[in-house]
Amino acid sequence: MIAGIxxxxxxxxIEELGATGRDAEGRLTRLAGTDADRAGRDLLSGWLHAAGLxxxxxxxxxxxxxWNPEGATGDPLMIGSHIDTVIDAGQFDGCYGVLAGLxxxxxxxxGLAPARPLAVVAFTNEEGVRYAPDMLGSxxxxxxxxxxxxxxxxxxxxxxxxxxxxxxxxxxxLQPGAIRPxxxxxxHIEQGPVLEAEGVALGAVETLQGISWQxxxxxxxxxxxxxxxxxxxRDAGVAAAGLLVFLDELARRTEGGVATVGQxxxxxxxINVIPGAxxxxxxMRNPDEERLQAQEEALADALEDLxxxxxxxxxxxxxxxxxxxxxxxxxxxxxxxxxxxxxSCRRMTSGAGHDAQMxxxxxxxxxxxxxxxxxxxxxxAEFTDPAALIAGANVLLDTARRLLA
Ligand code: HGY
Ligand code: MN
Ligand code: MN
Numbered sequence: 132m133i134a135g136i137x138x139x140x141x142x143x144x145i146e147e148l149g150a151t152g153r154d155a156e157g158r159l160t161r162l163a164g165t166d167a168d169r170a171g172r173d174l175l176s177g178w179l180h181a182a183g184l185x186x187x188x189x190x191x192x193x194x195x196x197x198w199n200p201e202g203a204t205g206d207p208l209m210i211g212s213h214i215d216t217v218i219d220a221g222q223f224d225g226c227y228g229v230l231a232g233l234x235x236x237x238x239x240x241x242g243l244a245p246a247r248p249l250a251v252v253a254f255t256n257e258e259g260v261r262y263a264p265d266m267l268g269s270x271x272x273x274x275x276x277x278x279x280x281x282x283x284x285x286x287x288x289x290x291x292x293x294x295x296x297x298x299x300x301x302x303x304x305l306q307p308g309a310i311r312p313x314x315x316x317x318x319h320i321e322q323g324p325v326l327e328a329e330g331v332a333l334g335a336v337e338t339l340q341g342i343s344w345q346x347x348x349x350x351x352x353x354x355x356x357x358x359x360x361x362x363x364x365r366d367a368g369v370a371a372a373g374l375l376v377f378l379d380e381l382a383r384r385t386e387g388g389v390a391t392v393g394q395x396x397x398x399x400x401x402i403n404v405i406p407g408a409x410x411x412x413x414x415m416r417n418p419d420e421e422r423l424q425a426q427e428e429a430l431a432d433a434l435e436d437l438x439x440x441x442x443x444x445x446x447x448x449x450x451x452x453x454x455x456x457x458x459x460x461x462x463x464x465x466x467x468x469x470x471x472x473x474x475s476c477r478r479m480t481s482g483a484g485h486d487a488q489m490x491x492x493x494x495x496x497x498x499x500x501x502x503x504x505x506x507x508x509x510x511x512a513e514f515t516d517p518a519a520l521i522a523g524a525n526v527l528l529d530t531a532r533r534l535l536a
Contacts, residue, residue, distance in 0.1 A: 136234040136528055138521035144230045145520070148174055148214065149222025158219040159511065163256035163267075164192075164286070164295025171214045172301055175229065175253055182237050184251070187310065188303025190278045191271040192255040192296045195310055198236050199248045207248040208534055209312035209494070210235060210527065211486060212319060213257030213268070221320075221513020223520075227501075228318040229253045231524040235531055245535040250310060254486045255296070261286040263344060264450030269486035272307045273493045308493075314461060314534050315496035317487040318527045320515050324506030325479060332474040332519065333526060334500030335465040337457050339481040339488045340387070340418040343427055344450035346410065347374070347434065350443040353399060353407030364405055368397050370437055371409035374430075378413060381429050388426055389482070390415045412449070418480050420453050455488040458495035461534065465499050468529035474522055483508075499527055 151174055152167030154160050161167040172194060179186045179196035187195040197207060212228030232251035239245060254272070259265025262284050271281045282293030296302040321327075326334055351365035375392050382390035391414040397406035413430065417423035434444045462478065469476035479500065481488075487496045501523035504514040 135525040136231070136238045136521065138517070138524070141230055141234045141521060141524055142517050144178065145222060145226060148226050148230065152216070159216055159222060160218045160220065161214065161216045162218070162261040163215045163258070164261065164290075164292055164299060166299065168215055169299035169301070172253070172299070175214055178233060179251070182233060182240070184236065187305050188301055189272070189305040189307045189309070190303055191268050191281055191307050192301040192303060193268045193272055193307065194253040194301070196233065196236070196251045197248060197310070198240065198250075200244050202244065203246055203248045205247050206311050206313040207250040208531055209250045209252055209315045209490070210317070210531065211252030211254060211269075211315065211490075212317050213486060214253045215256055215258050217258050217260050217509045219511055221508055221511055223320045223513055223515055224322065224508055225257055225319070227320060227515070227520060231318045231527050234524055235528045238528055239532075243532075247313060247535055249531070250312070256292065257486055259344070259450065261288070262292050264452075265344075266452075266484055266486055266489050267292075269489035273489045274308055275489060275492060278307050312490060312494040314458070315487060315490040315494050316461070316527060316530060316534070317485055317496070317498045318523050319485060319498055319500060320508060320513070321500040321503045322483050322506070322508030323503065326477075326500060326502035327504065327506060329477065330475070331477045332502070332522060333465075333469045333476040334479040335462045335469070335476055336481050336498035336500055337459070337462045337478050338418060339455045339457070339485060340416045341420050341423040341454040342450060342452045342484050343413075343415045343423055344448070345413045345430075346447045346449055347413060348445045349409045349437060351407060352405070354405045356403040356405055359405060365441055366405050367409040367442065368406035370440075370442055371395065371411055374433060374437075375411070377433050378415070378430065381426060382415070385417065385422055385426055387417045387419055387422060388415070389417070390426065416482065418454055452484065452488060455491050457487065457491060457497040461495055461497035461530070464530050464533045465497060465526065468526045468533060471529065472522065472526060474526065499523055499530070
């Protein structure tokens with residue numbers, strides 16, 4: 132009987148990976164394909180090799196650590212997440228799930244001989260901050276996008292993902308999808324307030340909400356800030372500001388809706404020039420597909436109104452994923468594993484996007500959440516108590532064993 136994972140080593144690795152790829156201001160920022168991403172990838176690959184795993188890199192840069200015990204056959208049980216981050220990130224988002232997956236394999240290597248191989252995976256560009264869409268590596272592995280199309284995506288800095296993966300040494304040869312999961316588990320911090328507010332130890336994630344990403348450009352007329360009467364202005368900045376308030380109010384009155392404008396840029400961006408153009412991103416989400424479509428239609432109507440007011444408006448789709456329901460048999464296995472460890476557990480939906488939603492296209496998949504302090508994430512203040520991290524990893528271990536039985 133294996134008692135559990137090596138908790139101290141898991142926490143130490145989270146800390147060490149969390150110290151990797153910090154910028155000059157000490158901010159954790161490992162965007163896909165950057166030197167910081169390479170540093171994180173190299174550190175993880177070293178741990179995978181040290182655990183005696185076969186390490187494979189596929190053509191979209193996904194990193195697989197495969198354990199093929201004596202006599203094991205069939206497709207692997209896959210445990211994964213991501214190690215790329217947002218800007219000024221917390222150290223748990225994604226990394227926790229990958230490192231917990233490694234710790235599960237290492238625990239099983241002592242005394243267990245599963246009949247099926249196991250693979251721990253770190254997917255490329257889950258965050259989508261530099262390259263859209265997000266969850267890109269798992270989307271390609273699941274056959275949702277051709278690898279050539281994904282490699283040709285230009286980042287926010289104009290450089291293609293393919294060029295960057297080659298530059299950092301992670302343009303693999305393995306065909307994405309060649310390693311097909313028998314089933315998939317992902318352990319992740321909740322990144323929201325629910326578990327902490329309810330005092331529940333774990334979340335058995337059964338659904339994940341729909342996601343709609345767009346980039347909107349509004350063009351008006353750049354003009355002199357002093358000489359141009361208000362009645363003569365076509366101020367793209369004010370038009371954009373009106374849309375930001377509209378999107379916020381729309382989400383607040385739409386059941387389950389959320390909306391975020393994370394990036395906003397005025398051009399030419401001078402103190403005494405009326406903005407001739409405004410570019411911004413729109414992230415809208417809803418667990419209900421029809422309501423998400425209604426949010427998208429309301430935005431489209433608002434953009435049409437601006438065109439009638441004389442603005443030139445374009446909207447480019449960056450990502451669009453429908454809500455996902457995970458495999459109920461795995462959700463049940465997670466609940467059983469939690470109960471056996473006397474840990475409280477509740478079913479829930481995920482507000483965040485995750486690689487599991489892509490892998491669910493090709494295999495039974497589900498997720499386990501642990502609480503986030505204050506519900507904070509995508510922020511250096513992101514934190515989960517070490518005991519909760521270790522408890523989550525042990526429930527991941529027990530669930531994996533149940534799926535391998
Ligand atoms: O955007 C998301 O929900 C995820 O963090 N990529
Ligand atoms: Mn994540
Ligand atoms: Mn994230």
